[in-house]
Amino acid sequence: xxxxxxxxxxxxxxxxxSEPINYGTDQCDHCRMxxxxxxxxxxxxxxxxKAVKFDALECMxxxxxxxxxxxxxxxxxxxxxxxxxxxxxxxKEMTYLVSPKIKSPMGENISAYSGKNTAEKSLNDFGGEIxxxxxxxxxxxxxx
Amino acid sequence: MIRIFKNIFLLxxxxxxxxxxxxxxxxxxxxxxxxxxxKSALKVCEDGDKILVKKGYYRENNIVIDKSISxxxxxxxxxxxxxxxxxxxxxxxxxxxxxLEIRNINVSYVKDLSAIKIENSSWCRIxxxxxxxxxxxxxxxNSDNCTVKNNKITGFAQTESSSGNGIxxxxxxxxxxxxxxxxxxxxGIYFEFVxxxxxxxxxxxxxxxxxxxxxxxDSNSYRKNLFRExxxxxxxxxxxxxxxEDNTFIExxxxxxxxxxxxxxxxxxxxxxxxxxxxxxIFMEGSDKMNIEENEFRDNGYAVKIFGxxxxxxxxxxxxxxxxxxxxxxxxxxxxxYSGNYWDKYKGYDMDKDNTGDVPYxxxxxxxxxxxxxxxxxxxxxxxxxxxxxxxxxxxxVFIPESLVDEKPxxxxxxxx
Numbered sequence: 001x002x003x004x005x006x007x008x009x010x011x012x013x014x015x016x017x018s019e020p021i022n023y024g025t026d027q028c029d030h031c032r033m034x035x036x037x038x039x040x041x042x043x044x045x046x047x048x049x050k051a052v053k054f055d056a057l058e059c060m061x062x063x064x065x066x067x068x069x070x071x072x073x074x075x076x077x078x079x080x081x082x083x084x085x086x087x088x089x090x091x092k093e094m095t096y097l098v099s100p101k102i103k104s105p106m107g108e109n110i111s112a113y114s115g116k117n118t119a120e121k122s123l124n125d126f127g128g129e130i131x132x133x134x135x136x137x138x139x140x141x142x143x144x
Numbered sequence: 145m146i147r148i149f150k151n152i153f154l155l156x157x158x159x160x161x162x163x164x165x166x167x168x169x170x171x172x173x174x175x176x177x178x179x180x181x182x183k184s185a186l187k188v189c190e191d192g193d194k195i196l197v198k199k200g201y202y203r204e205n206n207i208v209i210d211k212s213i214s215x216x217x218x219x220x221x222x223x224x225x226x227x228x229x230x231x232x233x234x235x236x237x238x239x240x241x242x243x244l245e246i247r248n249i250n251v252s253y254v255k256d257l258s259a260i261k262i263e264n265s266s267w268c269r270i271x272x273x274x275x276x277x278x279x280x281x282x283x284x285x286n287s288d289n290c291t292v293k294n295n296k297i298t299g300f301a302q303t304e305s306s307s308g309n310g311i312x313x314x315x316x317x318x319x320x321x322x323x324x325x326x327x328x329x330x331x332g333i334y335f336e337f338v339x340x341x342x343x344x345x346x347x348x349x350x351x352x353x354x355x356x357x358x359x360x361x362d363s364n365s366y367r368k369n370l371f372r373e374x375x376x377x378x379x380x381x382x383x384x385x386x387x388x389e390d391n392t393f394i395e396x397x398x399x400x401x402x403x404x405x406x407x408x409x410x411x412x413x414x415x416x417x418x419x420x421x422x423x424x425x426i427f428m429e430g431s432d433k434m435n436i437e438e439n440e441f442r443d444n445g446y447a448v449k450i451f452g453x454x455x456x457x458x459x460x461x462x463x464x465x466x467x468x469x470x471x472x473x474x475x476x477x478x479x480x481x482y483s484g485n486y487w488d489k490y491k492g493y494d495m496d497k498d499n500t501g502d503v504p505y506x507x508x509x510x511x512x513x514x515x516x517x518x519x520x521x522x523x524x525x526x527x528x529x530x531x532x533x534x535x536x537x538x539x540x541x542v543f544i545p546e547s548l549v550d551e552k553p554x555x556x557x558x559x560x561x
Contacts, residue, residue: 024304024352024375027400032407032429034353034376034400036304036330039253085253085305103314107336107360 018043018078018088019051030059030068031106038085039111040104043078044069057096058108061140077133082111083118095119096136099128108143110136174198182207182215182223189213197221197244205229210236217243220274224248231259240269247276251306258283258308262290270295280308281326288317292324299328301352309334310351313341321346331357332374339363346370354379355396358386366391376400377422381407388413394420402427403444406434413437416560419444425467428454437461438560446472446512455479461558464488464507468525471507471548474516478548482507486554494555505553508544510537 021043026035035041035055042060044052052069054060057079063069077091082102094112097119102111109128113119123130131139171185172178173195179185181204185195191212199219206229209215215232220243225231227250232241239262246259258280262268268290275281281297284290292311301307310326311333313319319341325348326332332348332355335341343366348355355371358364358380365387371378377396380386386409393403403422404414408430418440419425425444426436434457441447447467448459452475463486464470470487484500485507492501511530514521524530537544 025400031381032400032405032427033379033381036307036353038305103336 016045016049016075018045018076019053020088021053021080021086023086026053028053028055028059030054030063033105037105039080039082041080041086041088042091043088044074045076045078046073047075048073049075056105056108057091057110057112057136058104058106058140060091061137062144065141065144079112081114081118082122083113083115089114092133094133096131096133097122097126097128098131098136098139099123099126101126101128108140168192168194170194170196172196172198173202175200186211186213205231206233207231208233208235209239209241212236212238214240214242215244216240217245220245222247225250225259230257230261232261234260234262234265234268237266238268239265240271242269242271242273245274245276246278249277249279249281251279251308253305256280256283256308256312258312261285262287266290269293274298278308278310278329279306280312281310281329283309283312284314284316284319286315288319290316291320291322293320293322295324297324297326297329299326301328301330304330304352307352309357310348313338316341320344325349327351331355332371333357335359335361335364337361342366344368347372349373351375356380358383362386365389370394371396371403373397377402377404379405379407380409380412381405382409384410384412386412387415388417389415391417392420393417393422393425396422398423406431410434414439418442419447424449426450428457430454432456434458438558439463440465441470442466445469448472450480451475452477457481458483460484461554461560462486463557465557469509469512469515472512472516473508473545473548474513476543476545478545480548482548482550484552484554484558485550486557487550490553490555492553492555499555501553501555505550506538506541506544506548507550508548509534510543513543 021041029052040056042054042057078088079091097111104110173185193213195215197217200221202223205225222245225248231246259275261283264286266289270292272294275297278299297310307330309331310329313335315337322344324346327350329351332351335358338361341364345368347370349372351374353375355374356378360382363385367389369391372394401423403419403425406428411433414436416438420442422444424446425441426448429451430453432455436459438461440463443466446469449472457480459482461484465488490505492503
């Protein structure tokens with residue numbers, strides 16, 4: 001019984017599933033703002049299974065750039081899809097649009113899309129520039 | 145030669161000035177008048193004209209003002225948007241909108257629909273309006289030298305995603321925001337990329353998130369405002385050179401709620417404010433060269449929570465009365481200066497009768513550091529064991545930051561003029 005229980009516990013504690021963001025109550029771990037806007041949001045799941053939550057992608061990347069967490073401690077990056085409110089998706093697989101017409105919570109005008117076609121639709125509607133995960137990271141790094 | 149040019153230039157400027165301020169004709173809008181709607185009057189009016197809207201009920205929306213005119217209401221006419229589009233959209237300099245009641249703005253997830261929006265304009269005035277059931281209420285985008293005064297703004301935001309801001313400024317300069325009352329929005333007053341702006345005598349209460357929210361906005365001041373019962377208090381972040389004086393921060397209660405949240409801010413002044421019954425009076429992270437003086441902290445959970453990455457901050461002549469914790473920090477280092485504060489927990493003596501205590505005071509208790517590390521230990525609050533812990537630590541400091549000390553604690557409360 002104890003063995004089964006501890007195995008179960010082991011699996012639960014190591015899950016790299018995203019933890020839903022409680023909009024209106026959760027606080028961004030980087031900028032300390034209350035997370036409000038369901039079109040934006042991001043999350044890091046650490047190797048220990050802890051969820052670090054952010055109000056926007058730029059906060060997640062800046063959190064890492066300021067060495068508050070090591071790349072090696074991160075299990076997975078998540079980001080909210082602009083077209084699907086409050087849904088966290090695998091950030092490395094997403095497409096990012098920087099458009100002055102879409103104002104993200106921390107002023108970098110980044111919106112994220114899990115599908116390439118929704119990103120291109122947004123690009124048509126709002127204009128701007130499209131990036132992948134590495135591209136958007138470099139852009140924020142160079143802006144600093 | 146240059147002088148002649150200068151004179152001609154001046155002449156031009158004065159001519160321009162008179163051209164725009166010369167009072168034109170007045171158009172009256174009412175159910176029995178020649179103009180039955182504001183839009184119909186707008187069509188025929190010219191720069192410098194005045195539109196007078198008489199008492200009545202007008203079902204209009206998306207009223208675009210692209211002429212320098214003034215629209216004023218007589219006996220509070222109601223403009224009902226019926227949840228369509230926006231209210232007034234101002235796209236010209238020198239426009240005044242006053243004395244109107246604008247209601248029922250639709251909630252949009254994509255557009256920032258607002259009661260009154262000013263886009264790329266200067267010298268506009270929004271005065272004495274009552275904005276009711278709003279999403280965004282007053283929205284200034286890329287504008288300067290405008291005034292937002294004496295407006296009452298009431299929203300009914302329930303959830304975070306269906307809420308906009310009361311007074312929202314984006315990329316503005318030289319704006320005056322005075323005597324407004326905002327409630328029931330996401331942020332009562334919101335600033336992003338705004339400079340040289342004054343916020344005076346406003347009352348921002350019962351908003352979902354912040355009463356006032358500053359981001360990337362340098363060189364602004366706010367004075368004599370009241371921030372009450374907002375979800376998370378007031379946030380001032382990623383800015384420098386802000387003056388905050390004579391404000392009152394009251395009853396901002398909640399797990400992530402602050403009188404003021406200071407994040408990455410520098411060279412600013414917090415003077416003569418009152419922090420009453422907040423979970424945390426001032427929360428500081430990554431903030432330096434702040435002058436925090438002559439404030440009153442009364443009945444807060446934490447008066448000041450100051451993180452280890454704050455430096456060169458001065459806390460002088462403040463009054464700390466009835467707070468559970470006066471100063472709390474997460475670091476054993478201290479790079480900030482404390483002097484001449486009144487601490488009601490100070491138990492020292494004053495032999496030379498100069499109203500300054502003869503022994504220094506250490507405002508950080510070991511127990512507060514313990515709570516910082518192990519939040520659950522709050523259950524031991526006010527127990528005998530914590531008293532003993534704190535007493536021993538006060539006698540022989542080991543864990544608390546050694547230099548975090550007020551060398552000249554006051555025996556009596558500081559009086560301010």
